[in-house]
Amino acid sequence: MAMTIARKPKPASKKPAKPAGKSSKSVKRVYFFGNGKAEGNAGMKDLLGGKGANLADMTLVPLPVPPGFTITTDTCGDYNDAGQRLPKGLMEEVRANIAKVEKATGKRFGDAANPLLVAARSGAKFSMPGMMDTVLNIGLNDKAVEGLAKLSNNERFAYDSYRRLINMFGDTVMGVDHHHFEHELSAVKRAKGVELDTQLDVDGLKEVVDRYKAVYEKHVGSPFPNDPYEQLEAAIEAVFKSWMGDRAIKYRELNDIRGVRGTAVNVQAMVFGNMGDDSATGVAFTRDPSTGENVFYGEFLVNAQGEDVVAGIRTPLECKTEMGKWSQRSWKELQNVKSVLEKRYKDVQDFEFTIEKGKLYMLQTRNGKRTAQAAVRIAVEMVKERLIDEKTAILRVEPASLDQLLHPTFDPSADKQVIATGLPASPGAAVGKIAFTAEEAEQRVAAGEKIILVRRETEPADIGGMHVSEGILTSTGGMTSHAAVVARGMGTPCVAGAGAVEIDAANKTCRINGKTYGPNDWLSLDGGKTPAGEVYEGQVPTVEATLSGAFAQIMKWADKYRTLKVRTNADTPHDSEVARGFGAEGIGLTRTEHMFFDPQRIHNMREMILATDTAGRERALAKLLPYQKEDFVGIFTAMKGLPVTIRLLDPPLHEFLPHGEKDQRALAESLGMSFEQVKNRVQQLHEANPMLGHRGDRLAITYPEILIMQVRAIIEAAVECKKAGIKVLPEIMIPLAGTKQELDFLKKHTVETANAVFKETKTRVDYMYGTMIEVPRAAITADELAETAEFFSFGTNDLTQMTFGYSRDDAGSFLPEYVKKEILERDPFQSLDTGGVGKLVGMAVKLGRSTKSNLKCGICGEHGGDPRSVEFCHQVGLDYVSCSPFRVPIARLAAAHAAIKQNGAKPSKKK
Ligand code: PEP
Ligand code: MG
Secondary structure (H helix, E strand, O other): OHHHHOOOOOOOOOOOOOOEOOOOOOOOOEEEEEOOEEOOOOOOHHHHHHHHHHHHHHHHOOOOOOOEEEEOHHHHHHHHHOOOOOEOOHHHHHHHHHHHHHHHHOOEEOOOOOEEOEEEEEEOOOOOOOOOOEEEEEOOOOOHHHHHHHHHOOHHHHHHHHHHHHHHHHHHHOOOOHHHHHHHHHHHHHHHOOOOHHHOOHHHHHHHHHHHHHHHHHHHOOOOOOOHHHHHHHHHHHHHHHHOOHHHHHHHHHOOOOOOOOOEEEEEEOOOOOOOOOOEEEEEEOOOOOOOOOOOEEEEEEOOOHHHHHHOOOOOEEHHHHHHHHOHHHHHHHHHHHHHHHHHHOOOEEEEEEEEOOEEEEEEEEEOOOOHHHHHHHHHHHHHOOOOOHHHHHHHOOHHHHHHHHOOEEOOOOOOOEEEEEEEEEOOEEEEEEEOOHHHHHHHHHOOOOEEEEEOOOOHHHHHHHHHOOEEEEOOOOOOOHHHHHHHHHOOOEEEOOOOEEEEHHHOEEEEOOEEEOOOOEEEEEOOOOOOEEEEEOOOOEEOOOOOHHHHHHHHHHHHHOOOEEEEEOOOHHHHHHHHHOOOOOEEEEEHHHHHOOHHHHHHHHHHHHOOOHHHHHHHHHHHHHHHHHHHHHHHHHHOOOEEEEEOOOOOHHHHOOOOHHHHHHHHHHHOOOHHHHHHHHHHHOOOOHHHOOOOHHHHHHOHHHHHHHHHHHHHHHHHHHHOOOOOEEEEEEOOOOOHHHHHHHHHHHHHHHHHHHHHHOOOOOOEEEEEEOOHHHHHOHHHHHHHOOEEEEOHHHHHHHHHOOOOOOHHHOHHHHHHOOOOOOOOOOOOOOOOHHHHHHHHHHHHHHHOOOOEEEEOOHHHHOHHHHHHHHHOOOOEEEEOHHHHHHHHHHHHHHHHHHHOOOOOOOO
């Protein structure tokens, strides 16, 4: 039913186009299903799309599926490749299959006495809810409507169906704006003195049909087609075209759907949920897609067609509480369907059904989209129910989606003023200022604001604004409304159908409980609160997430199967503790420069940079030493004996100096220097290409005293911890090295300093000396570097920068275009470029281990928390990945995915 949210992309051409492509003699383009037999099956999702493959499969079960056929996804690809022309012979194949549907149903297409009506629905390999077109009631015309009236013994129903076809066909296929039809409908309702569509009598509906035809002819330039095949052909084309519509393209972009040629078209005999009070239509999930609870989760509307549920005109009823009261038989049948579907597909199903005069029909089933919270719970419970095994459970949870569970929730002790409630459509806490259109949301987020998108109901065109918003609030619509489905898919918190929110989008205000809110007001919302999602005034404080319950279980299983270790990038004891809580097995990168920005420290740092000789620098460094030592003691203590990699100073020195005159004057005064001296030194440190300049180990080569201070702080801290009974494993890491000679030079200072501390303290600690691999030369000569280094850590941020020659700081101005134009598949700073940068990584690991077979290798660039990159790291044999604390669980799960995908991993012995 979500499919029917679709609205037009481009109108179909009015003249039938010339056929294109291969003839249907050589390629089978149409697959029939019906009466317990099917030419397709569940394994044919590439060719038949998800919906088509499952319709075939449900027919085979057998579940009650109205007969029909699927036109292949390749046909859509051929159609669009040929400049939007239908392949030769396609319509003959379609006619032959319509004949089979006629036989299966005993009805005839376009017949005056016993007309067959069909629906044409899109269905790609990956579900794209609401992004493409659907046309229902195809086959109705002036004659068939009479037949339908007699057949159903319900003239009202027949004309209602007819007016729906003209509207949908005009709007979706021919691009006539929906509001032209709405306008006429309202006029008739006014004239008849009724409020609801359902209150219109037969004469009223006949008048609506006449008016709709006039609207159609006026805007299309020709009368509404009476020939059912003409209707069907145009509808098929419209579905194919909608694959290339802006919305569908954007959806594929956002969801990283690539390499798919097109959508299938499912043409299926219509069944009617609007045949009277013994008919209904609905959507259901076999478990709650928000929480994962194992309950029948669905909504239905009596005497309605699918689009009524999503259009928000009538509020659907909850199956669990209401259906039994309406029809015990249907309710029992549906509960049975739930269990049949789960046993067959071994996953949560999202299905659509229609009950026509008491008889249940299944219109679709697919794996249900769910929140991360639900995915985790469902996976764990399905293992307990013996539906799936642990490995399958692990693979069922998308690593990146865990992000949703790791985000803060509202502080339970915070003062919250609930101003409205609605359906808890997508869990999570969101705080932002109000925007009333998706476009406004996009603009304001780009300008740095946090936004809550407040809409009556969202529509597919809103997808961009929904994507960037912190949270979504709608005033109408149910749990299967567009806003709810899309928000859950995106992991964006959403409260839907909050009726108390009266929106005046034109004036950019909304009224809630008599109070008016505008674009500058803050709202907070909790989309996971049960039984109702809540909306609060202002900015409610949030608290951090913890791992527990099903989440902890899935992580435990992940740890059992992964072989790659996961460390964290952390610069403070607090971050280290958070990361340990998330399961970090060490620190892969402490960026020491971050420790120098505290007011007192930055002063000493500046004093060091401005000193004119070694002695002056040493004096300033001596003041920094106790701070550094304290930092390291804190981190070692927090990590309780796990390895901690500390990187020595990396950024160019000018980053620590003030650039404005006022600050420079103040600094000069506090150091007893002249303003000119400070200004000159700043100018002197200016570099044309600082990223390729005096930074990384080049600083320590020119000023070894900096390295000496840092090494001393590390070793003194380690000794102090050891004396206090805390186990420590420091790993001293050199940034940006490109030659073995650099490493040799710096190792000598490192060893001498460490030995001096051991002698002074009469205590020894084990430590390691290693290097980052960040410049291509280091990767190329890794065998030489490994003679000196005891470990490698791939700094893939810099390695990507230097391999591509893309400045990390400037690539934002062109990389999005590269991705959009498919010159690059994805941004290489976010996901490791396995074909180039990755080759260097793989090569360096091999070369390094050819020198030192036990060389420890890890990655600490941003890629360490990107699931795709983690998989690559597993494949090239890294020992660990290191990422920010909140990505640690994501990396643990991604590492398990990689291990399971590689060889169906047995539980790892390493753990
Ligand atoms: C890297 O370059 O990948 C890295 C981790 O170092 P930084 O981001 O600090 O340059
Ligand atoms: Mg770097």
